Amino acid sequence: MAGMTSVEKGELMEQVKQQIQVANAQELLTKMTEKCFKKCVGKPGTSLDSSEQKCISMCMDRFMDSWNLISRAYGQRLQRESKM
Amino acid sequence: MSDYENLSGNEKELQEFLMIEKQKAQVNAQIHEFNEICWEKCIGKPSTKLDHATETCLSNCVDRFIDTSLLITQRFAQMLQKQSSGGM
Numbered sequence: 001m002a003g004m005t006s007v008e009k010g011e012l013m014e015q016v017k018q019q020i021q022v023a024n025a026q027e028l029l030t031k032m033t034e035k036c037f038k039k040c041v042g043k044p045g046t047s048l049d050s051s052e053q054k055c056i057s058m059c060m061d062r063f064m065d066s067w068n069l070i071s072r073a074y075g076q077r078l079q080r081e082s083k084m
Numbered sequence: 085m086s087d088y089e090n091l092s093g094n095e096k097e098l099q100e101f102l103m104i105e106k107q108k109a110q111v112n113a114q115i116h117e118f119n120e121i122c123w124e125k126c127i128g129k130p131s132t133k134l135d136h137a138t139e140t141c142l143s144n145c146v147d148r149f150i151d152t153s154l155l156i157t158q159r160f161a162q163m164l165q166k167q168s169s170g171g172m
Contacts, residue, residue, distance in 0.1 A: 004094055013101055020105055024112050031116060035123055039130055059130035063119075066127065066134065066142055070119045073146040074111075 032063045118146050 004012075040055035041048070048056070122145035126138050134142075 009094055009098065012098070016102070016105055020109055024109075027113075027116050031120055035120075036130070039127075055130060058132060062127065062130045062134060063123070066123055067115065067119050069134070069139060069142050070122060070146055071115050073143045074115055074118060077147060077150060 028067065032060060035063060036060060118149060121149065122146065 036056050036059035039059050040052050122142050125145055126141035128138075
């Protein structure tokens with residue numbers, strides 16, 4: 001850290017932020033795959049049929065909706081707790 | 085002299101930055117956990133949108149999970165207290 005310029009510092013901070021975002025996205029995708037496979041794929045066949053594909057597509061969107069809703073609900077709860 | 089001041093200033097700024105990013109990451113991890121648990125409780129077959137009942141279930145799920153966590157923490161502390169006073 002000796003002699004780090006403000007540019008280097010800024011780049012380091014950006015790198016850290018990016019890595020955290022990537023890790024977050026990976027976690028999201030891992031969970032989404034697990035949940036949607038569970039919901040949409042019954043007895044695995046030799047390929048994903050069109051109804052399974054449609055289900056997976058909807059499931060992805062609902063999973064994101066759920067994530068956003070939970071995020072809001074959690075934020076609101078944290079705010080309520082901090083006011084107590 | 086100014087190099088030294090710059091060094092500790094940089095260090096402090098980076099430490100604060102890392103602490104904030106760590107907190108943000110912890111909040112995100114918590115949201116992932118809630119989403120996983122509450123998805124199992126509230127989501128049936130995926131459709132074209134989340135209906136009102138499902139949204140209510142998800143929102144309640146977060147609050148009830150936190151309530152459960154608080155209750156367990158409280159009660160566990162009581163259990164430990166009883167144990168230590170009983171042993172004396």
